Amino acid sequence: MPHATIPRIPPLELDEMDPDQQKLAKLGADTVIQVLARAPEVMQASGALGAYLLSQGKLHPRIRELTILRVALRCDAPYEWANHAPAALGGGATEAEIAALSDPDASWPPEDDAVLRAVDELCANVFVSDETWAALAATRDHAEIIEILFLAGYYRMMAGFLNSAGVPVKPGQPALGEPPVPVAVASQQVWPASGETGPDGNWKITFTHPAGSKDLLLELATDGTKVSGSIFDTQLKVTVPIVSGTVDGQKVAFTALVTDPVRFEVSVTGTVDGDLFSGSVTVSGGGTFPLTGVREVSPSN
DSSP: OOOOSSOSSOOOOGGGSOHHHHHHHHHSOHHHHHHHTTSHHHHHHHHHHHHHHHHTSSSOHHHHHHHHHHHHHHTTOHHHHHHHHHHHHHTTOOHHHHHHTTOTTOOOOHHHHHHHHHHHHHHHHSSOOHHHHHHHHTTOOHHHHHHHHHHHHHHHHHHHHHHHHTOOOOTTSOOTTOOOOOOOOOOOOOOOOOOOOSSOEEEEEEEOOTTOOEEEEEEEEEETTEEEEEEEETTTTEEEEEEEEEEETTEEEEEEEEOSSSOEEEEEEEEEETTEEEEEEEETTTEEEEEEEEEOOOTTO
16 A cells, blocks of 8 residues: 655654653654644544553453454554554564554464454455354454454554554554564663662662563652552652552562553562562553562661
8 A cells, every 4th residue: 555655744842742742652663653643632532542442452362462453464554563563562473463454465473363354354354244244243242343444544644554554563563464573671780789678769670572671769668568659650750658568578460550650550579589570560461561670778777
């Protein structure tokens, strides 16, 4: 399918955007946010549906992202693919599955095959056949089927916008049809030993995501078997309180609710080994990713 080869709508510079728009841009897909910011009312209205589909829907992140990638392929939308291929990897899809989306002879489990066939039919005919509908209904309820239809429709709309506006793919992002390169877990820095052994204190944490790593500051305080504290996003400049948590020796588990710039829940499990922290974070609707970090040691230690 044809698409613009040069940008037709120049993206706003970050310093030209309002603070909420800047935060959205820093969450990911920054170029498309910078272009959409030229029509803020449209961005707000369409973004509400997009945010729901990505973080609050019923579909598992893996099949959600495979659906979006199949739409990107059928609409020949390189930007859509480039930004969702890492999300698919983070949501549980394998590199082989992402590559297989381009293979017409690929074999899929029946429940996946039904969804991908529905996407193909919607993109080609704007209609899901009786046979494919029956296959969807065999494993999914009405709410899930409606969500699949809206998901495919939303990203077909976005593909038309991206291709027509000429939103460019950034260097280093995966090409259309290609899986992303897995991101290595960040190596832990060496700090002077603090002598501390428990989770209490401040931690410099790296959250490793296929689309790029993020640095966080984690503050933990324990009281018996309970954990409290906060997570500070150094890029977004947002502090998120821990709403519930437990500690069992060197192991911690806690949940934080992000409300700015969009609403989603993050759940962390980790283990403390002296001044080292390792574990994983599960982002609601987004997948599970590794966390590593080191204790912040004051000069007096």
